[in-house]
Amino acid sequence: MRAVVLTTYGGPEQLEVADLPEPAVPDPDGVLIRTAAAAVNPVDLQTRAGLHSAHGAFHPPMVLGWDLAGTVIEVGDRVTGLGVGDRVVAMSAQMATGRGTYAETVALPSGIVAPAPVSVPLTAAAGLPLAGLTAWQALDALALPEGATLLVTGAVGSVGGLAVQLARLRGLTVVAHVRSVEDIELARALGAARVVVGEDASALPAGAVDGLLETAGLPRAVAAVRDGGRVVSVVPTRVPEAERGVQVAVSYVEQDGEGLAALGALVDRGELELRSAKELGFEEAGEAHRLLEAGGVRGKLLLLP
Numbered sequence: 057m058r059a060v061v062l063t064t065y066g067g068p069e070q071l072e073v074a075d076l077p078e079p080a081v082p083d084p085d086g087v088l089i090r091t092a093a094a095a096v097n098p099v100d101l102q103t104r105a106g107l108h109s110a111h112g113a114f115h116p117p118m119v120l121g122w123d124l125a126g127t128v129i130e131v132g133d134r135v136t137g138l139g140v141g142d143r144v145v146a147m148s149a150q151m152a153t154g155r156g157t158y159a160e161t162v163a164l165p166s167g168i169v170a171p172a173p174v175s176v177p178l179t180a181a182a183g184l185p186l187a188g189l190t191a192w193q194a195l196d197a198l199a200l201p202e203g204a205t206l207l208v209t210g211a212v213g214s215v216g217g218l219a220v221q222l223a224r225l226r227g228l229t230v231v232a233h234v235r236s237v238e239d240i241e242l243a244r245a246l247g248a249a250r251v252v253v254g255e256d257a258s259a260l261p262a263g264a265v266d267g268l269l270e271t272a273g274l275p276r277a278v279a280a281v282r283d284g285g286r287v288v289s290v291v292p293t294r295v296p297e298a299e300r301g302v303q304v305a306v307s308y309v310e311q312d313g314e315g316l317a318a319l320g321a322l323v324d325r326g327e328l329e330l331r332s333a334k335e336l337g338f339e340e341a342g343e344a345h346r347l348l349e350a351g352g353v354r355g356k357l358l359l360l361p
């Protein structure tokens with residue numbers, strides 16, 4: 057099967073398409089999935105550059121990718137609830153498990169696989185798993201009561217854009233922080249009651265919100281949280297310092313098939329919008345990484361076999 061592989065840590069030029077052996081027939085609890093699309097995420101860029109090399113041994117050729125949408129082509133003996141031909145999505149914690157999704161065929165444990173939303177193209181559904189679960193789990197960690205005010209930084213990014221929508225669904229009032237005035241309209245369309253613009257956190261109102269979901273690597277945004285409020289960051293390298301009784305936590309996304317199914321249902325109810333920026337072929341994986349690295353991408357970059 058064809059896959060995008062990495063044999064040496066480095067720049068986008070290190071990504072190349074190679075022929076790898078088909079994954080083995082799944083174990084009793086596994087499924088084999090024919091890939092429709094794999095979405096590109098910042099973690100893929102970080103892994104490619106070697107920034108996560110301390111988290112596991114490098115066994116080249118390494119297949120990158122956490123996000124997957126595709127069709128089940130084989131199921132293990134003990135699998136229930138999934139069958140051949142089902143359209144599915146999954147988030148595979150590639151860094152920990154080595155199971156990358158930039159491949160024509162991917163074998164995964166059935167527990168992390170969920171039905172794909174049917175109201176969007178299957179390729180677009182690949183943009184849901186990692187960003188959606190990250191936003192959902194970070195909001196769970198914040199545990200703000202209905203009616204509370206939440207600041208979301210990076211509010212038109214992948215995680216931020218879904219977090220704004222999900223926070224609204226939880227009855228929170230969302231203040232969105234975006235980089236440029238061109239992002240204001242999008243942030244409002246996603247459900248932000250108020251939009252703050254700026255390159256850093258200085259334009260944010262001091263002490264004005266109950267909570268902060270930090271996705272842009274802007275630790276100083278903590279100043280916008282009221283005394284005793286809550287912060288959850290998903291950027292472990294730039295975590296705000298606790299001050300004024302503000303509780304600060306880092307959220308690391310976890311694989312969760314059930315949570316993913318719930319997110320897919322929100323998409324099909326028209327309550328959660330997925331945004332796709334561009335579809336590229338596996339041969340263009342390096343270009344996709346360059347685009348994401350350059351910033352300014354609005355919507356997911358999708359790699360198609």
Ligand SMILES: NC(=O)c1ccc[n+]([C@@H]2O[C@H](COP(=O)([O-])OP(=O)(O)OC[C@H]3O[C@@H](n4cnc5c(N)ncnc54)[C@H](OP(=O)(O)O)[C@@H]3O)[C@@H](O)[C@H]2O)c1
Binds near residue numbers: 098216
């Ligand atoms: N902890 C976890 O489990 C977990 C899971 C998923 C993601 N993450 C991390 O979360 C972060 C966001 O991921 P993502 O997929 O949402 O990335 P993304 O789609 O690139 O979104 C990031 C957003 O932040 C904005 N931004 C960056 N710097 C900014 C600044 N100085 N001022 C204003 N806006 C700024 C970006 O704007 P531009 O496009 O204009 O730069 C973009 O809209 C990444 O660091 C990723 O590694 C962590």
